[in-house]
Amino acid sequence: MRRADRLFQIVQFLRSRRLTTAQWLAERLQVSVRTIYRDIQDLSLSGVPLEGEAGVGYVLRQPMDLPPLMFEREEIEALLIGARMVKAWADPQLQRAAESALAKIHGVLPQALRDELNRNQMLAPETRPLPVHWLGELRQAIRQRHKLLISYRDENGESSQRHIRPLGLFFWGQVWTLCGWCELRDDFRNFRVDRVQTLDDSGETFETVAGQRLEDYLARHVCADQLTPTYKS
Helix, strand or coil, X not given: CCHHHHHHHHHXXXXXXXXXXXXXXXXXXXXXXXXXXXXXXXXXXXXXXXXXXXXXXXXXXXXXXXXCCCCCHHHHHHHHHHHHHHHHHCCHHHHHHHHHHHHHHHHCCCHHHHHHHCCCCCCCCCCCCCCCCCHHHHHHHHHHCEEXXXXXXXXXXXXXXXXXXXXXXXXXXXXXEXXXXXXXXXXXXXXXXXXXXXXXXXXXXXXXXXCXXXXXXXXXXXXXXXXXXXXXX
């Protein structure tokens, strides 16, 4: 994260909370407490109305006005519940991003609407019954188009090694699945993320090929706007 982005994030967190400690900010922004102290000092010198001290916490002495969000009420509620669902079901990096997004949204809401939405009438409990520890690596591999070698355990408990071209991640309410092109089967396959035993990024990139893309998979399997994962060995 660029320093300018981090300073902006700090201000957003301070605007959305009554008291914020340097330790809390350091954990959310993945930097040292010493770095936060320097950032707080620089923000104060630049004119941000901060009040507080190390070991106690910081607050904004007065409101800081930012341009209003041009969203309807239902749109704001949709963004809030979506971010809360990401916090509950995604990998740690996306969870931190969702928390940052929530802070930004709350920071620019009118006080009356902020208080109403803070009553938490729409929740996404962080139960996480199944592991999600591969999601960060899978998102990066999809984004960079890196081939993966995975050890996968199927529903019968049998393990296999697969070279796959990761294409997309799907969340089904309880589990995440990875859609990819399996080089062993020379076809699309779906893998439950919680059944992936090991995962190695080969570092080898792949090119998108007609007939082997995510949109090709969706065109083949979407029927009447209903997508159902098919598991084949």
